[in-house]
Amino acid sequence: MRSRLVLLGSVLGSLPAFAALPEKVTFEDHVLPILQNACNNCHNPDKKKAGLDLTSYGTSIQGSDGGKVVLPGDAAASLLLKCIKGTEEPVMPPKGDRLNANDIAIIEKWIALRAPESLNSKGAPVANNVAAAAVSLTRPSGPPPMPGASLPKGPILQADRSNALIALAASPWAPVMAVGGQKQVLLYHSDTLELLGLLPFPEGLPTIVRFSRNGELVMAGGGIGAKSGKVALWKIATGERIATVGNEVDQVLAADLSPDQTTVALGGPNRLLKFYSTKDGKLIQSNKKHTDWVTAVAYSPDGQFVASADRAGGVVVWEAATGAESITLPGHKTAVNALGFLPGLLASAGQDGTIVLWDVAEGKERKKWAAHPGGCEFVDFTSDGKIISCGRDKVAKVWDQTGKVLLTTQPLSEIALRAVLSGETVMAGDWNGKVQAFLLADGGKPFGDVFTVAVAAPAPAASKPAVK
């Protein structure tokens, strides 16, 4: 024992004197952030160069095809340290700058301290608490769930300029819509355009927002590009965050909450479709099928199936209960940008400008039409079964299921990226981050001011009530 202590002492003694070195160094708190920046672009579960995955504690300890890379307690003999120090081939990272001395010292100390995972040497406790919901295709009884008065309204981050609007959703039952901002989700009243509240998303940029099937929860997915990805769930009434799932190494690009609220399915640039439990945040399953970035995920409202699509045009339908592949729907030759799901009927938006309706039971294309020249960016079913879409032709359109156009909005200021129908209000957002409301019943007459969410004006329409 003594010799080991001496060894430990000598290892620590040989460290350069960095004042910044924390006393306790753990994987979760100190090492993972370094690995995420420097190593995880190749050593992640998807690419797994040399069989090494450095995105989680377990896989890091497990090592590579060639054996262990971390020998807890013996930093000098650990291949991980030798490679990042450059004392042994392959020198890592292979391209770009090497790790700085401080980062190397942290990893060295971590191994010397016998590589603890986290402060209590157990994964961070998950505070998720999501109750299962009954699946129903009809409107729930009682008043529609609306944001309560307790939600914060002050912006978490206010910018001079808006980014492209890429996250927009409407509650299926209440006159409320959720818009992704910067590190926050904004809830607006879809009749008055009044800002109802904010949901903080410090994890980064929300790339997708969804309402739960019963309208009681808001889901946001996103993160920081090439760094981290998460999905969060809030109760709309209280603004309380009730779950955070996902431990991705890149932004979540697509996600959906199962109608029974037990599962979040998510995907992103790593091409995997992953299922997480909302109860404890555990990864249930990870499906490797897509050949390019996963760009869209949607559950069918009956909770039977979940569909996912990718940047190469692949569309796959999975059984929601087992995560097993049900059917692939070949047809799109270019990226699929969005999916909408009704029981038995799937809609996909193609970069080729088309909308395709698929008969899921038959696995066949039911209808296909050119919707938005230049590219269809978004498609979804409205709660009454219509189809809403928008695209590079700068307009949003509402269709019936035969592909007959019911409404074409006036052009937006840029490429129209998202559009939703909430009650009689069509809301569409564009590349400039501008959101415009139109009245479906009134031939698409615009109402309210055009507003941009990133500027996060507390109440864009407060001074000018909607004309409705």
Added chain:
Amino acid sequence: MKRRSPLPSSLAASAFVLLPGLLQAAPSLDVFPPDAHMRHRLDSQSFVVRVIQDNGIHMDVTNEAKLTLEDGTKAKLDKNLLTPKATGKTHLKVEWKGISKSIPITVENPELEPPVSFRLDVMPVFMKAECNRCHGSARGQDGFKLSLWGFDPETDYFRITREFPGRRVNLAVPEESMLITKADGEAAHTGGKKFEKGSPLYHTMLRWLKAGALDDPKDVAQVKGVELMPGSLVLQGPGQNFRMNVRATFTDGSTRDVTTTALFLSNNEGTAKVGADGTLTTGTRGEAFVMARYGAFTVGAQVIVLPKDLKFEWPKVQERNEIDKLVNTKLRNLRMTPSEQCDDLTFLRRAFIDLSGTLPSLERVQAFQTDTDPAKREKLVDDLLKQPGFVDLWTLKWADLLQIRTINNQSSNKTVQLYHNWLRDQILAGVPLNQLAAKLLTATGSNLENPAATFYTLELDPIRVTEDAAQAMLGIRIQCAQCHNHPFDRWTMSDYRGFMAFFMQVGRKQGEDPREKIIYNAAGGEAKHPVGDKVVPPKFPGGEEPDVKGKDRREVLAQWLADPQNPWFAKHMANLVWAQLMGIGIVNPVDDIRISNPASNPELLSHLANRMVEHNFDIRKLAREICLSATYQRSTRSNETNELDTKNFAKATIRRMRAEVLLDAISDASGNSAKHVGMSQGMRAVEIADAKKTNYFLTTFGRSTRDNVCAREEVSPTLSQALHLLTGDTVEGNMKAGNLVTKLLTSGKKPAEVMIELYLRVIGRTPTPEESASLEALFSDAEQTKATLEDIQWALLNSKEFLFNH
């Protein structure tokens, strides 16, 4: 002596300075750039001060020199960096050890903040940080694609801002855009960190994102030219530093210091390494070509590195004409002494092989040896230029360039023969090369009546016709630019299509005779740009867009090509002639004129091109001038200083005779009149029109297959060549058919006399006393005399001295 250079200004302007050091001149001072013009608040200009010391070595004295502004209210000077302060003019005074220079400075609108331009500011960042190297691959990298070396800014703009909205740029929090976080090491990036947070590249990118990631207005200025300064350097190594300066000129007339944004490359890092900031660091002795890339332009500078304290004295050497002067200037810079002049018999044999593709006959050798006329070398050259061999040799050369060959169902034996004969007639008549090229380009009608029309029947695809014409007639390979801007040259995809547009309206019809093809002007058909599918109008490479309305486009092209002012043709042709005579081109290979494959002596090439023009594109006159130079007449023996030289003509190049010439030489030296397949008795191998005629010897010895424009004759040795000479039927067969030894012996010659004659016939000299002594000893056995002499003949035909031109 009369000055021969017709364009002295071009020589004077060329950056290669005569070494004053060896002439013990005073040090001279240069400032780069020689003037500055700043047009807005963010404009700046850095300066480099060079001193050429009296020993000829260049030094960067920017730090040591005293830089002062005449009027400090107009601009601010921080070390060597000038920034604008107030509109007006002033001068920058540069002084070093009593030598001074005054640099005019103009400042305009110092309060004006220019908008960030995607093309002018951001695209250079992708180049400098080398983003578009990995992401420029055909399928992009990790899901993100840019155009290779930025040839397609429009699509790059789309991909960055709109292909995947919300991901690559974040206009609300620009610092968090992946475009930046991937590059500055903030986020994981397979390519690693490309620039530092807070670096100028980072700020350019951020400024553009903060301004809303806007696209440029349609009329944004474009880069018109890029200058790398100084254009050439003679430095000491190792460990000497020299900073380079890069200035870009734009279509709106403005200039910009792009030293910090240009990408630097060196073709020889061991001799001159170049850092990202453009600072050179010298290494071992040698030559390097340093390049700067900005926009679609790549420009280069020649750098010579010499060891420290090298003892060298330039001896008195013969200079017969301007060629010698220019070659020697470079050799002096390199501290190389040229080899001595070769002896008469070496010259005789060399001139015969180079000019007429034959060996000197016995009589010629003997006559030349005894001729006492001091002008006998000149007389010999004049005589050889009139020989049919000269015509055959140059017909062969052009037949290679034009890829004359039979192709099943496309190019018949008859048309090939007609084409070849036509070509020979042109060379024989001394048709100027520019007119020859023009005749080919504009060839119209039946290829049976106008054999030149065969030019358009050997390749049918306009892509191939375009590429072949560029390579054969201009010496430039534009193949790369078909799909992306040339990575190491100036050619863009637009240049490619612009040149191709000249060949888009060539019409081809089948004649009645199956071998007949009729070429006509179809007057329709356009070249389309692969990016955007727009019609590209005809445009001369590196030149303007001519008016082609109602004209045969080929006529317009031919006129441009044949114009003495054409920047490419004369140089290329002069280089071809030089390479034929000197064994290596000034640009080598000769059909690869490229910025990154620079001429070893640009001044010499310009001079030869000028002479080509003055001689009205007459091969003979230029060849004469080259052959009479001291440079051509050097010995192949090297001295201590020029041992390692391969491309500066300090000594003559040893090279194997090309296949056709060698085959003829074996026949001639054996006293045989050969019969080649498909040709009549006595016709020479150099006269074979069709490269597809089966001939084992020619194939083995690397004749050009003429299958594509890159195919050329190959003179590198192979094992099969050696074995074929030793054991094959060519040497044996010719000796047997020529039966020379028997003939000579029966004519009453003594064995020793026969031996001398064999020596003279095969290797153009008499045996040395040692050779004579050891060989004559073999004649003691009278029974074996004939066999012995034949062995000697065989050995001579297998000797390197015979196979090589030296």
